[in-house]
Amino acid sequence: MDAIILYFYKKKYMKNLLLLSLLIGLTISCKTGAKKETTEKAVSYQQVLKKMEKSSFNSAKALEAINSGSYSYVRLSNEGKEFWAAVSARPIEIGHLYFYKDAFEMKNFHSKGLDRVFESIWFIN
Numbered sequence: 001m002d003a004i005i006l007y008f009y010k011k012k013y014m015k016n017l018l019l020l021s022l023l024i025g026l027t028i029s030c031k032t033g034a035k036k037e038t039t040e041k042a043v044s045y046q047q048v049l050k051k052m053e054k055s056s057f058n059s060a061k062a063l064e065a066i067n068s069g070s071y072s073y074v075r076l077s078n079e080g081k082e083f084w085a086a087v088s089a090r091p092i093e094i095g096h097l098y099f100y101k102d103a104f105e106m107k108n109f110h111s112k113g114l115d116r117v118f119e120s121i122w123f124i125n
Contacts, residue, residue, distance in 0.1 A: 057099040060085070065092035068113035073121075074098075085122040086111075100124045 060076035060083075067073075071086045076098070085103070092098075102125040109118045 055099075057101050058103070059097055059099050061097050062092050062094050065094065066114065067092075068111065071111075071113065073111065073114065073118075083120065083122060084118050085124050087124050 058078065060078040062074055063077050063082065064075040065072055067089055070089050072089050072092055074085050074087065074092050076083055076085050085100075103122045105120060105122050106118075107120055109121045110116070111118065
């Protein structure tokens, strides 16, 4: 009788040990996967900046920004040339480098929101 009880006790103990091992294994693999994903996504601003500068995007530094209605008007500088641009309304940080691809120029554009005429302004998507 003692042998039968010992047999069932060992069997139950092994089953619990197996479940515990499986649970620990899953927990470790989940934590490792999440850490790896976070590390891969953690890219510094400087790394992104370097990649963008080498790409086909244009870049310009924000010198001044005026928000009006649904647009933000930004005075930008690129390679010593200053120009105005209009983008959909958003916070603009002065001194930051911005990248853009598609833009079209309008001459003598009158902004109703600012009641101002821009001799030349670039509308950026």
